Amino acid sequence: MIDGAARATERLAEDRALLGRTSTAERVAAILRERITEGMFAPGTRLSEESIGSALGVSRNTLREAFRLLSHERLLVHELNRGVFVRRLTESDVVDLYRVRRLVECAAIRQAAKPSAEALAALREAVGSAELAAREQRWEDVGTANMRFHQAIVRLAASPRLDETMSRLLAELRLCFLEMNNPRAFHEPYLWRNRDILQLIETGDTEGAERLLDSYLTDAEHHLVQAHP
């Protein structure tokens, strides 16, 4: 624990050099977001105002604004007079996240009878790079490409707000993936299903694609709930 904290502080000190443009609070938030999603700050960790503020060389007030930003992205939770913590998802969180995914992703596919060329290209790219990463055994990258695929599915609905909703939702889910000890076992079985969904979309069989996606998400949810209590 002490070792981890020391390395964390060291890494943050390097990040400090990158602080150059835009609003300080947002840049700080971007750095912390990166560190959280890559797993440097594990779920449940408390983020001290004092240590992180001095490590990044920003004042407490500025850091608190960054904390607010990330709290509203649900990556951090703020407990009054206790500080901020990296979010730890509960089982009901996972259930809810997949409920939203089923509803939104399936509806996005349903109403995409004639998907745009860019949307199709994004879907193909995501499937392709997921398969490439799998061949090279980069399982974290498989997970990332997988998320891009589902983000692209939502983009079929052509709604900026839905895109943002989906981004935030996937960022939350990533917190859960971080706590998985076997990324291969989780991501690999779903690879071929993405390919199948894409083919159904390309052939215009949106109903079939929706059915397949629905069962995909149901299975993934059970898989995740079971593996991670």
Next chain:
Amino acid sequence: MIDGAARATERLAEDRALLGRTSTAERVAAILRERITEGMFAPGTRLSEESIGSALGVSRNTLREAFRLLSHERLLVHELNRGVFVRRLTESDVVDLYRVRRLVECAAIRQAAKPSAEALAALREAVGSAELAAREQRWEDVGTANMRFHQAIVRLAASPRLDETMSRLLAELRLCFLEMNNPRAFHEPYLWRNRDILQLIETGDTEGAERLLDSYLTDAEHHLVQAHP
């Protein structure tokens, strides 16, 4: 404008007495949210840190935290080094909001083959109080009850995150309603449609309800876009 600002400051001074519990920033945000949705701060208005801070008797740091909260609810927009403004919706915002509404609300109805008793009660309550408000010519209240009806539709999906998404979406739409000069003309024609949708849900005809809701939302969107450039 000066008169309005003066009255606004006066009203905020009264609000100051209410500041007692929980987190100061959140209480300030709650007050401002109320004032915005009731129309005291019109869309486009700039909210000065100095004047509002002193009117409410809170420091600028605290006020800035409240501004962040409301910015992430999309009620305010933050422009770097220029301050925060009450959001003003563009036409493409309205189009996007209704796109999300169609997708989410219709999907929520679709998958609600057996709605819970509470959900049905919420739907009936909203329709009832909308009709009551209409009989008494309280058109703003009609609009509010209308929103409760559609919020209750989303609640059929039984997802906290979806509920929150819908709340934020409706709060945004309220900004648009505020700029309408004839609330009766906008809200009245949709009253009977809500009643019809409710009846179809009660009889288990989710497909019919979904179709009716879809056309409802499409019409409302055109109505709104046309009335408000």
Next chain:
DNA sequence: GCATATTTGTCCGTATGTATA
């Protein structure tokens, strides 16, 4: 259960940078 140390919540004053009249 109590006393102490740590950390957060809130506010202030100020210096700097940015936009606008």
Next chain:
DNA sequence: CTATACATACGGACAAATATG
């Protein structure tokens, strides 16, 4: 171009709550 007004960011202060021994 200058002047003014304002936002940004910092550091310090004290109260209040929490954690620790």
